[in-house]
Amino acid sequence: MLKASAATRVAVLELALLVVFAVLPAALQEFRVVFVTRVMILALLALSFDLVWGFAGIMSFGQALFFGAAGYTVALLARDAGITSIFVVLPAALGVGLVLAFVVAAFLLLGRHPPSLTFVALGTLTGSYAADRLARGWYYLGGQNGIPSIPPMTAGPLQITEGLAYYYLALAVLVATYAACRFLVRSQLGLALAGVRINEARMAFFGYRVQSLKAIVFSVAGAIGGLAGGLYAFHEGFVWPNMLGVILSTQIVLYALFGGVGTLIGAVVGVVAIEIVSFVLADAYPTIWPIILGLLLLLVILFRPGGLISVLVPRRERIAVLGLARLGPPSAQAEAVDGAA
Amino acid sequence: MEGAITAVFEVLNFGAIMILVVLGLGVIAGMMGIFNFAHGEFVLLGAYTVYLFSVWALPIWLGMLVAPAVVAAIALVLERLVIRRFYAAPVIAMLGTYAIGLVIRESVRGLIGGLYRAVPEPLPGSFDIGAVHIARWRLSIVIVTALVIVGSYLLLSRTGFGLRVRAALENPSLARASGISTDRVYAATFAFGAALAGLAGALVVPVFSLSADLGIRFLIQGFLAVMLGGVGSFEGSVVGAGVIGILSAALPWAVAPVLADVLVFVIAVVLVRLWPRGLTAGRTV
């Protein structure tokens, strides 16, 4: 929830980005169009993380689990059942993400004792890592190789190959998902979540089933992550264990953090910013660039925890931002919560 | 029979290293309330120091003595500059320390050229006890680690420093009110934990080769061990590391290695879910 002025600014940004993405292919050579497509798919994944962390307060270090699981599923569908139709694989990817996320949420969040934040973080981290090891070890899934040579996605008789066709597909999916998320966070559910962010105990006393709310959001985010995974698999033409693993999971967290959590568009901005800078700098400084990235992220975390988007939307204008505590001794409730109406 | 003995030795070996890593992680988690995602990289730094010693043709065992000190120094600097801002914000601490870990990992990767490097053992060769073959260096690891663990325990339970550490762990405000500088205690504890991790890396690098991703493997298992054993207690760390060590080392003998890999984590998470406060909850050093 944002104050009117901030909301307008964000809306302008959203519209501007939409327009830019819509016309970009006209200005780029094909190989760059492919790159931007990939960025958009990753933005989808970052969006899923922003949903759980920025809006539901769940630190999920395992979004790649849903991304990779859906990717592997569609790859198996293509390889073993010859199914590449977009009308089957995208819903399948969505479904896999949803179901898997629900299972994970049920295990981690529901139950008699609500879990600590750290446990959820570690639980998701472990899930991602364990899935990575499983895929790496299971030959049916290709083991270390993963599953290569995935045929292109089809829509009836047409093939959707990388390039313009896939670009607009990815853009359409991203816009649709973004709109859906936006709707979600401004709905009653979103309001309830805002309340949970400000004071979880109070919401529980009001009668809201806090853990169920979180589980719902987690499942939706998992579905989005899965969708991104399905798109990614067909775009890149192969899936492999790193799609499931910890490195990707934490990378997404950092992308979203860099852009600014809690505003949806921040996640997209973060991915775009880092990927473009990586693209430009990684070629010139391949060994130093990851170090620079790490330092950059550290600086953002320390000094501008609101991320890039905080340039447009100052933190105090956001409801319930989770961020750095004041400096001081550790205490039981460790999160600092900015309440702002 | 010899299979069983070898298996036990394996468990001891791996468990010992895990305990070293987890002790540091656990005390930091318990005292400062943060999970240090750069802990794996402290292990890496210890290994890297020893590698440097081997490249500069200096005695490896000397490198192993120096490594914990070097890592402790680096950790101290990090703590003063950066880490202290993360206390009381566990999630931001995770992210911030991850970023630090990333910087360290990629720096080492650049320095070793992205390849895997072998480091010779200070005590090469093996000897036989009956039909069981034991590598000299691996036995040394177990002995050294046992000594260090006992030493740490004595440090924590019998010295003045240990007393202050335990006070800060149990009740920071009261400790401060009693005149203990928790700032200094935190710094010293962080450095101590890092030193242990550095030692683990130094001891283990002749067995595994040096690569920039050495630390990640220890990190996740370390976290699970900490949560499993109970955050913030000495026994907790030992128990947690012990359980993880036993699972990791023993499972491949029972099931296919690929499955064993995954089962360790699944079992650990389930256990933590069932005992959220850890297996040794309620007791401290």
Added chain:
Amino acid sequence: MSETSHVTRRRFLQSTAWMSGAIAPGAGSWVVPPAWGQSGNPIKVGIATDLTGAIGYAGNANANIAKLLTKEINAKGGVIGRPIELLIEDTASNESTAVANVRKLIQRDKVDVVFGGITSSMRNAIKDVIVTRGKTLYIYPQLYEGKECTPYIFCTGPTPAQQCDEFIPWLIKNGGKRFALPSANYVWPHVLNQYARKVIESSGGEVIFEEYYPLDQVEYSATVNKIMTNKVDVVFNTVIPPGVGPFFKQLYEAGFQKRGGRLSCVYYDENTLNINAPHEIEGLASCLDYFKVVTKEDAPSGRIQAEYDKQFPGNIAFAAGSAATGMYRGLKLWEAAVNEAKSVNRDPVAKALDHAKISEGPGGPAEMVPGKRHCKMRMYTAVAKGGTYELVARSKGLVDPKEC
């Protein structure tokens, strides 16, 4: 055994700086442009290989020989009168990075042919980008598991038939009948083991166990224990770095060689010898298309080896398990094909490459088997003694790859 040469990109560049301006044009690739004074319109040759990562020791050998040959070919006036421009991309032993970088070669640089990929997982990851989506010729230079019959992909490294048919009987005669197949868990060991098992069993041997491990596993005590308690005679190893070093060390410490066991590994060459101390792998047998010691009996091999050693002194050896010999063979065969087809377009070159031959190469001459896109070559069996290889068997002439 620690390597003293740090192969960072910068050092790599410095060590080859004498070459006619190998520049990194800030675009990620390494471009070796034609020498001064040569006419324009170069033929663009793309090399996608692992310069960093676990397979970096091989990738660098690969890249080195490509640079050497390019200079040699350009010095003689190029191919069909056009100089060769070499563009090298690092696949970093990481399939995802590889795909992104190979896309650059295909879509941005529009190369005429791609050589590269070392591990089978790498080949599988990049072949689509090159051949299907990129419609470019792809030459794969490394020993592998066979069964790569995709059109426009040509393989110039040894196949299981070449590596096993004569090697395994030798192993049975010089090791024993009881085989163990410890393997890395990916496609090459799986498929190679299928073939090896057939040959083992038809030669009177027996496979005691066959197991697969994650690539980064470094603890092998369960495996070593199985080998020792089951009295395995021959370990036919397909574990790759980083696991292979610790595995061999643990195997040695358990006393495998002491009780007469034979260690064998078909990708072990001069580069991988450095992974362990010599005494730990004493007696290790390997079967490849080339060993350095072959230079004593084959003069062209000697010339190639000497030239390589002169231009690239250091720890990265010109060796057959590191795709370097296959790269040499591939480049020369391709050169012959382009000369015959008088064009660099994919179809004419592929047609000519189908039956290309070279009379001089590392290990001896080589010829493509028409219709099969695989290469006949001489095979040698060698045993590691005191840190170097000693030849113990040679094939009678060129061996058929028996693929496709």
